[in-house]
Amino acid sequence: MDIILLGPPGAGKGTQAHRLVEHHGMMQLSTGDMLRETRKADTELGRKVADIMDSGGLVSDDIVSAMIDAKLADMGPDVGAIFDGYPRTEHQAAQLDEILAKHGRSLDHVIELEVNEDALVERITGRFTCANCGAGYHDTFKQPKVEGVCDECGSTEFKRRPDDNEETVRHRMSVYRNETAPILPGYEKRGIVKRVDGMGAIDDVTHAIDAILA
Numbered sequence: 001m002d003i004i005l006l007g008p009p010g011a012g013k014g015t016q017a018h019r020l021v022e023h024h025g026m027m028q029l030s031t032g033d034m035l036r037e038t039r040k041a042d043t044e045l046g047r048k049v050a051d052i053m054d055s056g057g058l059v060s061d062d063i064v065s066a067m068i069d070a071k072l073a074d075m076g077p078d079v080g081a082i083f084d085g086y087p088r089t090e091h092q093a094a095q096l097d098e099i100l101a102k103h104g105r106s107l108d109h110v111i112e113l114e115v116n117e118d119a120l121v122e123r124i125t126g127r128f129t130c131a132n133c134g135a136g137y138h139d140t141f142k143q144p145k146v147e148g149v150c151d152e153c154g155s156t157e158f159k160r161r162p163d164d165n166e167e168t169v170r171h172r173m174s175v176y177r178n179e180t181a182p183i184l185p186g187y188e189k190r191g192i193v194k195r196v197d198g199m200g201a202i203d204d205v206t207h208a209i210d211a212i213l214a
């Protein structure tokens, strides 16, 4: 089963994708995570990607689609893919259709996490993750149970994303509205869009997604 998790920055796509990986043995394909790896390299591409990400703009469609194509080539046909942060433009959506067809796969659901944009800025600017296992936390909403220690793996190292500041977040929201939201009508015509209230508790959102996948 292949699905897209869709929603603005901070909607909780990454959090829910991690849970789907744990509960359903699916594979998370996050172009944001892939690009964060790419930017670490001291190469021309790494520096270009870092500049674009820090401004909140979009990396080129061909670069991200090639990354997705390469990941799917390595995946067994029975492992479900969770597309997280991809596709983000109408061109990427068309590219994904071609890539899926090439690998003999198809989309089952596009799950849209519906959220209130004003709340997102607070969510995003307060978030941080475990540097070791990637577990997500928040200054106000979800501190580790023991201060400074990851609940999941015990690590004491945490990190914040450089693009999680208010100015960049607001730009990423407008990019979502202008570039990404327009891909929804195409999927709606195919009857595969499912909407989930992304403002509820993390567990409630997970239950709603589980019900769609069941």
Ligand SMILES: Nc1ncnc2c1ncn2[C@@H]1O[C@H](COP(=O)(O)OP(=O)(O)O)[C@@H](O)[C@H]1O
Pocket (backbone or CB within 6 Å): 008, 009, 010, 031, 032, 033, 035, 052, 053, 054, 056, 057, 058, 059, 060, 061, 064, 084, 085, 086, 087, 088, 092, 163, 172
């Ligand atoms: N599919 C994509 N197409 C173009 N750029 C992307 C794509 N995925 C991620 N990026 C780049 O990486 C940044 C971070 O993406 P992501 O981790 O998905 O964060 P968020 O959903 O919180 O904005 C984006 O702002 C953009 O610059």
